[in-house]
Amino acid sequence: MAKPAVLAGLVVIIALLPVLVSSHYIWHILILTFIYIIAAVSLRTITISGQFPLAHAAFMGIGAYLAGMASKWLGWSPWLTIPSAALVTMGIGMLIGYPFARLRALYYAMGSLFFGIGVIYMVYAGGTWTGGYAGLVGIGPMLGGSKIAHYYFFLGLALLSTLALYRFEFSRIGTTLKAIAQSHLVASSVGINEGWYRVLAVGMGCFFAGLAGAGYAHYNTVLSPASFNFMATLWLVMYVLIGGIESFAGPIIGTAILVLLPEFARDLKEYSPYISAGILLIVVYLMPRGLVSLPKLVMLWYSERKKGKKIAHVSGN
């Protein structure tokens, strides 16, 4: 997938988009896409260590609520709240990840799922501090509330985050994580501290989830617990799985398609969720490796067809 020219061209097009299309609504959708790309790519970083957490939206929520509460009750500036919320989320993720590292596979998924549900209940129970059921309002805006400044800020943030996570995945640590995912017993036998590396992967993923959440809090200035609940986590998982969990580009493509397509099909009104469901079913039944494998599948189908024609031709004579 190393096509730097194509990638650079794509980034330039996305960066020039606000000049070409001056619709606040489209900018808004693209900003959300950038935020969810950060979250989805960071979720995939945790999964390369062989653990499948179902609490990522909750970690986003932790970051968002920490930033929002620091901004609202302490009056901190966004430039202080966003990095500190991300760091605290990372710390919480590592603290939680440590006891959870003894769980495996299905049980890890279930444990993290309950942690995520518990976080949302704690937000509900937080009363005036977290806004409870009504949601947290009155978070300080950033960048003077200008849409276009937000667009470039989140575009830059998404680029930096994906670059950092890309470097992380293909560093020595990332390779070690993949080794653990393949066989934790073999990995431990060659002297890899399995628990520590798994906690490290969770910490890395949670840092960027917190970052995305904190950015979202200051962009939206209103937080509702429902945006970080169990279904939100499942949607993040869908973004990763649709694109293809095995490749780095997977979550980016998956997020772009699942966030943008239903928005462009807004004319269908209440029928638009069917589009997401349809994409999910197509991927499940036809593309087990996700949308990333689509070019390969098409090529395979084409070559098979050619071969089939040739055989038919030969046998026909």
Next chain:
Amino acid sequence: MELAVATVTNLLILSSMYILVALGFAFLFNMLGILNFAHGVIYMLGGYIGLALISALGINQWAALIISALVIGAFGVFLEKFCFRPFVGDFNRIVMICVAIIVILQTSVNIIVGTQITSLPPFAEGVFKVGLASISYERIVTFAIGAVLLGAIIWFVNRTKWGQQMQAISQDMQGAFLQGINVHRISALASFIGCALAAIAGCLIGAYLSLGPFMGDFMLVKVLILAILSGAGSISGIFFAGLILGALDSVLPLFTSGAASDAIAVGIVVVVLLIRPQGFFGHEVEM
């Protein structure tokens, strides 16, 4: 006295409903190792089919209860055959299928019925008085149906051939296969029973409390808690876990706010999971 009676009846009703829904989830979890996240929506759909039969077609509500159970049971067989069976052991694709089912069913209900909260007509009216306490017949009927069904399930799982085959598959699927048990047929049967029970619970809760398109999300959390507390491979564990959860849900709100009591219940589950991943009564599932 009034409060105590209300709490105890609430405990029993909530427990029996949680267990009814959780059984279907646990059957598939035990036998095929599948986390059926769509089970909450199936429960919701059961209630809505009951509502459609009663209000649109004017069918007697008891008949509607049974027809809804049969329809949803057939839907369960369909799900097991086309959505779960091809992907057994593939966690990612099962989750994707479940999310697709959740989205399709919730959107359909939203379009056809609307997002407003409705309810089914009550199955029984009037109040039963004993001394100072009074219990509505609706509560008694709900609990009685739940209790009878749960008793029938215990009998079915432990005493009949099919039930014992289900237990054999939960213990060791390949072993059961080698013994000549038709694994596919038995898992389809388990899916039928599980979904039918969820539909009955949906109708009963729809009459006892209310009916909404998102009631399944709430129930799904309870079902997951039950499945984890009891552990894989244990049907009797579900009953104990259901009683524990029902007790937590009906007693804790007396002392704290609703959300705080939910948070405590979830916290207990996380601690149990960390100490005993296999639950109170079960064994670990390898995936």
